[in-house]
Amino acid sequence: MNPTFTSMHLLFIVLRPFSWLYGLILKLRHRLYDTGFWKSESGPVTTIVIGNLELGGTGKTPMTDKILHILKGHLKVALLSRGYGRKTKGYRDVVTESPPAEVGDEPLLIKRMHPDVPVAVCEDRLRGLEQLAENHVLDLVVLDDAFQHRPLHSGFNILLTPYDRPFWDNALVPEGRLRDVKERARYAHAIVVTKCPAQLSAQEMESMRESAAWYSTAPVHFARIDYGALRSITHPEEPKDWPQSVVLFSGIADDSLLHDYVASKSDVLEVKKFSDHHQYTPHELRMLMEICANFAGRDPVLVTTAKDAVKIRGLLGDTGDPQVEILELPIEVSFMTEGLEEMIRAYARTNKRNS
Structure with a gap:
């Protein structure tokens, strides 16, 4: 028997009663709204x-x-x-x-x-x-x-x-x-x-x-998700070619599609995953640049999502001139x-x- 499967199966059995309890609470809440005991309104628009x-x-x-x-x-x-x-x-x-x-x-x-x-x-x-x-x-x-x-x-x-x-x-x-x-x-x-x-x-x-x-x-x-052209986070109007090597970082709930797509375009030397909606600090941005510097001779650039880029832009002045180019990857549905x-x-x- 696969020990990983066994441990995961046991974990699900342990967690299931908590899911049932949570489900009962949710159903009670919805029932109170559905019966009109708690009010729902459409608003002015x-x-x-x-x-x-x-x-x-x-x-x-x-x-x-x-x-x-x-x-x-x-x-x-x-x-x-x-x-x-x-x-x-x-x-x-x-x-x-x-x-x-x-x-x-x-x-x-x-x-x-x-x-x-x-x-x-x-x-x-x-x-x-x-x-x-x-x-x-x-x-x-x-x-x-x-x-x-x-x-x-x-x-x-x-x-x-x-x-x-x-x-x-x-x-x-x-x-x-x-x-x-x-x-x-x-x-x-x-x-x-x-x-x-x-x-x-x-x-x-x-x-x-x-x-x-x-x-x-x-x-x-x-x-489906379609990816756009890479662009610099400091000059987003300028499309960029895919570099040979990248360090990928993001703070999104599910980065699997992002990783697969970037890996199909460049050599991903390292991946740094942050929590969803993560608020970056100047220290973390410097750390990401230091990771790139550790790959001497490979000259990787940093690649991230458009959602993460809006938070990174405001930090650039706090870290001095960026020693590594930072590119964002836009997406559309x-x-x-x-x-x-x-x-x-x-x-x-x-x-x-x-x-």
């Missing part, structure tokens, strides 16, 4: 919610970017985020020069990608919507990571789940990585399986649709099935308010 059932790593940020691209040419749209990882509380407008520690890395990245779109953070989504509606004339607000925010009732919920660990094959924490019960999928208006391989077959798509159908009647769509984009547009056109 039409909303689209992007969310998941997992702890992270489903690709909410690139999906948010994609949906803003779909909508902003036709509607007055804004983004409201919780601002996970920030050190502040309450409502804050996000500007392109906001410190990431004050607004969160993901909202700041979205603001820099869409400087014409109002972006705000507030842990109380209803209050945030009210403030946005006071400050701007809006047709619709996109909310990221608000699927579990039951005080808000949204007319359109997009549920993301990753290809390599879809929610129907997962379990609640601590046994698995789900933070909410699978039955919540029935409140989704569309399910998107993210981070799919480019050559995903029609047969596998159909198999995944059949699995999702046990929990939801929502249409299931599929999306591409839909692999038809219908979702038009579904989003149709909902937005039909339900826009405050215009």
Whole structure:
């Protein structure tokens, strides 16, 4: 018998009762909202919610970017985020020069990608919507990571789940990585399986649709991650060629696709993984540069994600002139099935308010 399998199996058995208890608490909470004992409100503006059932790593940020691209040419749209990882509380407008520690890395990245779109953070989504509606004339607000925010009732919920660990094959924490019960999928208006391989077959798509159908009647769509051209974090308008050697670092929930892609382009000499939404320090940036310096004769450069780059830029002045070039790798979402984009547009056109 494989000792690793045995120890993992025993660990799951030990953790399962805690997952059951957590599930009972979640179901009670949802029941109180579903019966109206606790109130859910729609707010003053039409909303689209992007969310998941997992702890992270489903690709909410690139999906948010994609949906803003779909909508902003036709509607007055804004983004409201919780601002996970920030050190502040309450409502804050996000500007392109906001410190990431004050607004969160993901909202700041979205603001820099869409400087014409109002972006705000507030842990109380209803209050945030009210403030946005006071400050701007809006047709619709996109909310990221608000699927579990039951005080808000949204007319359109997009549920993301990753290809390599879809929610129907997962379990609640601590046994698995789900933070909410699978039955919540029935409140989704569309399910998107993210981070799919480019050559995903029609047969596998159909198999995944059949699995999702046990929990939801929502249409299931599929999306992949496409990587853009490397660019300098100090001069992002300048594309860069792939160097021969790199040191890769990131603070994202799941770096497996990133690592595989970078390894297909360059020789990855070392990988430094930080926690999701990690706030970097000047000391850590110097440490990363020292790692590169240790590979004498290889001259590696540092490569990271666009989400991490927004936090690194502000540190460059604290570390002196960077001795190692730092490159960021942008990503975008591409839909692999038809219908979702038009579904989003149709909902937005039909339900826009405050215009």
